[in-house]
Amino acid sequence: MKRIILILSMILFGILTAGNYITEEQDFSGIKSLNHESNNVYKISETGKFRVISSDILKNNFQNQENLIEIEPDWITYSVLFTRYGDGISAGDLNDDGYDDVVIGAPAYDTSGAVFIYLGSVNGPSINPDKTLFGTDIGFGNRVDCKGDFNNDGYKDLIVGDPFLGAGIVWIYYGSSTGISDTADNRLDGPMGVINFGYCVSSADVNGDGYSDLIASIQKVYNDTLDVGAYIYFGSSSGISPLFSWTASVPASLNCWGLYYCVSDAGDINNDGFDDVILGSFSNYIFVFFGASNRGIYEPADEVISQPYSGFGRSVSTAGDINADGFDDIAIAAEKAFVYFGSQTGLSLNFEIINSDGNTVTSAGDFNNDGFNDIVSAEYGYPGKTNLFFGSQAGIDTTPVILNGEAINLSNGDINGDGISDVVGAIDNRDICGFGFFGSSERVQYITFTPKDTALFQTDQLCINAHVKSQYGLPMSGVSIIYNVKGANSASGNSISDSTGVSRFCYTAQSTGRDTIIASYENIYDTAFVVWDYPLPVELSSFTSSVSERDVTLSWSTVKELNNSRFDIERAFDNEQMTVDSWSKIGNVNGNGTVSEPRDYTFTDKNLNSGNYKYRLKQVDFNGNFDYFELEGSVIIGIPDKFSLSQNYPNPFNPVTNLEFGISELGLVSIKVYDALGREEVTLVNEIKEPGYYTIKFNAANLASGVYFYRMTTGDFVGVKKFVILK
Incomplete structure (x- = not known):
């Protein structure tokens, strides 16, 4: 029953801690030919011996991710479901044959937990494991690491976390020409008073002596003033020391939860010859401890970073040297993935945010073999995906390459021996549980x-x-x-x-x-x-319009002209449809025949009523051939700002004339014609009118020759004009 409860607890814990999960610019002219188809704000303070760096404001500009390429895996493997397969994963050359081997932990396998080892080859690892290690209780294989050489014999060694057996155990298997043995060569037991020792394991040469050192996380408040997140054990010619040399400790006052969940080699952030250690948490903090030849046991973190993102620090890792400046960088998972760059003084204040909901993030090595290390981030959920981001001299390229494989944990290594880093990942409860993508130079x-x-x-x-x-x-x-x-x-x-x-x-x-x-x-x-x-007779360089009250002036320029007779100007009322109902010719302007120099033209369309209008030019050559050029957009004649009554035209007239008036607000409008003695002859308008400009045609065929007056009234406005009829 205990094992069943622990298995279910691990599965549930995995779910809960998995986290919250080219454009081209084209310039178009206004002429259409109709007959052709980190604003980052930082607070830096000194607290003991470490800096606290926090970001209060983050502004991110993420690139468009449409039409991204998805790469299929080169290697896949399968496992028994519901075993937490992939909780631990690492790649390293355990037998020094030139091919990194893949190690995958399944801590809920059967009742003992298991670690599966897939030996690398020129074609990548095999589908089935070449060796399987078993523990004695669930939890064996919760985390694994095979990147360190603790005794410096040229073979990578394997460490396996077994955090739920007693206070926790870290099992050590030394590599050899035949790989690793079926039983551990050494073990480290959790110190008294701690639990979950070895929940997370890693390796790094923190004291610069040429031997990899072992890093194992723990869960327990050590005393009233410190929380210990991990122990560091030095390597030597005889292997791992049984006693820890220093700790990754943080002030208890920070009240950080989940320090045990993720600890990692940080690379050499400040390029001082010592690998550094990075400790994550569930409290939006990460802690960096600089390696040294002699470091105090409880010496505090050298750098503390906090970000206001949910899950910041749930996954931490070295990122390698992303920008090839000689300083290793780090990667941190949260709602987004963060990259902090190393420098001579430690982590730079400049960082990059990647638009990847990374539940786990780690180095991909130099996946594209361009001299810059890359990072890989996994999104766990439906649908999950793995995002690869390339490094460059300018930093990290935030446009992802999609690796078509879902993972709960990731690692890197050269599993096909071609000298280029590959990416491996694994996850439980999927058809394909493990995968590998072969890196290659860009082509x-x-x-x-x-x-x-x-x-x-x-x-x-x-x-x-x-x-x-x-x-x-x-x-x-x-x-x-x-x-x-x-x-x-x-x-x-x-x-x-x-x-x-x-x-x-x-x-x-x-x-x-x-x-x-x-x-x-x-x-x-x-x-x-x-x-x-064949070229058009006329090439236009511009066609524009301007409005002055009721008048529209069209202006256009030609680059050159061939056999150009004239331009007919056509107008249509804009019905806001895809096609215009009808065009009317309103005038013309003579062309300049054949010229190779620019020519300018204008035409004014006068006394328009309120509304939206479209214009086009009909260019006609001397042979009768023609082409159209349409003005882009509509020309708008608005409403007047005051009432007005204009003089009729023509005047004198016989028998038809035009009367124009303007209405600035809705109201009853009356326009009547009177003879010279003041007798009313004709009512032209007597109705409510909307604001706008109006033109009416008056036919005086029934009136005798003579002088007449027309009078407009609306509201308080009264206007009177005189006209003459000559017959």
Whole structure:
């Protein structure tokens, strides 16, 4: 019954602690041819011998993650479900054959816990384990590490955490030419008064003597003033010392919970020749302890970092040297993944936040073999995924490469012996429980043209971009792309991709017709198509409008003209539909025939009523051929700011004239015509009108020649004008 309860507790604990889980700019002109298709705020204070660094304000700009590449695993393995398979995982060369081996712990396997060992090879590890180690109670294999060489004999050694057996035990298996034995070569028992000793294990050379040292976490308040999160045991020619040399301790006043959950080698953050230790927690704190040849047993942390993110510190790890500056960096999981950079004085105040809901984060080694270490973060849940982020001189690239594998824990190593780091991960309760992704140098995998289809005039120049991407879906610079044009025209050339992965090629057609453009690199290629047409008689450089009360002035300029007779100006009422109901010709302007210099034109459309209007030019040559150019957008004639009555036109007239008036607010409007003696002859308007400009046509066929007056009244406004009828 005890074992069943512990198994269920471990599964539940795993669930609870798993955590909260290229754009191109194109410039378009206003002319449309209608006949062609960390603001970071830090507080730094001295507390004892360590710095406290906290971030109060975080502003993140995360890159667009659409169309990301998903990479399938190169190695997979399976396990019995509900065994907590993957709680512990590590990779190291236990038999010094040149291939790192994968070690995966399953602490709830059967009633004893188990550790599965998969030996690396040129094709990667086998699907089935080559060796299985068993404990005596559940918890064996809760965490594993095989990256250290404690006796410096050239073989990586394996340590296995067994935290629930008594006060906790760390089992030590020394590597050899035949790998590790079936039984442990040594063991470390939890000191008196602690529990969960060895819940998390790691290795690092913290005293710089050439022997890896063992790091084991514990759970227990050591005394009233200190919480001890981990013990450090020195390596030697005879292996691990039975006594701890110093501790990763924090002030009890911080009231940090979960110190035992994650402790890790931090690499050499300040490049002083000593590996450092990083201790996580469930209280949004992480602690960094600098290695030294002689460090006090309870010497406090050298750096303490806090962030206001849920789960900050639930997973901590060395990140390797991400920017290749000689200082190792660290990675921390939270709602986002954090990367802090090392420096001569310790952790830099500059850090990067990665848009990855990382339940666990660790170094990926140099996965793409570019000289910069990378990191990998796993999101545990449905759907879970593993995100790979590449390092660079500028820091971490926040655009992820998606590794199609879900993991609760991750590690790295060279499991196929090609000299390039690989990523391994594992998780329980899935069809595929363990996976490995082989790292490789970046190579050209994709070439994509933009634009793919183009229609141009023969006198134009085509400039086309080829976007070059690697097998990881990321831009590649410095790639020489070869271009060949076949079809109506012939051209060739090459162009080197820039820092954004874009290679550009331009050419001008000599003939009309269809061309196929081919961009290639080795056996990778893409094609684009362009149709070249005869040039237009007129090339416009601009077409704009301006409004003055009821008048619209259109202005346009030509670059050059060929056989240009005139421009007809056409107007339509904007019905806010995709197509305009009807266009009306409202005037014309003579062209300049054939000229090679720019020419400017204007036309004013006067006395418009309130509303939205669209305009276009109908360019006509001397042969009767024509083309349209439409003004982008609508021209708006608004409402007047006061009442007005304008003089009619024409005046004198026979028999029709135009009367215009403006209404600034809703109201009853009356317009009447009187003869010279003041007798009312005609009522033109007698109704409620909306605000706006109005024009009415008055037909005086029934009136005799003479002088007349027309009078407008609305509200307090009265306006009177005179007109003359001549017959």
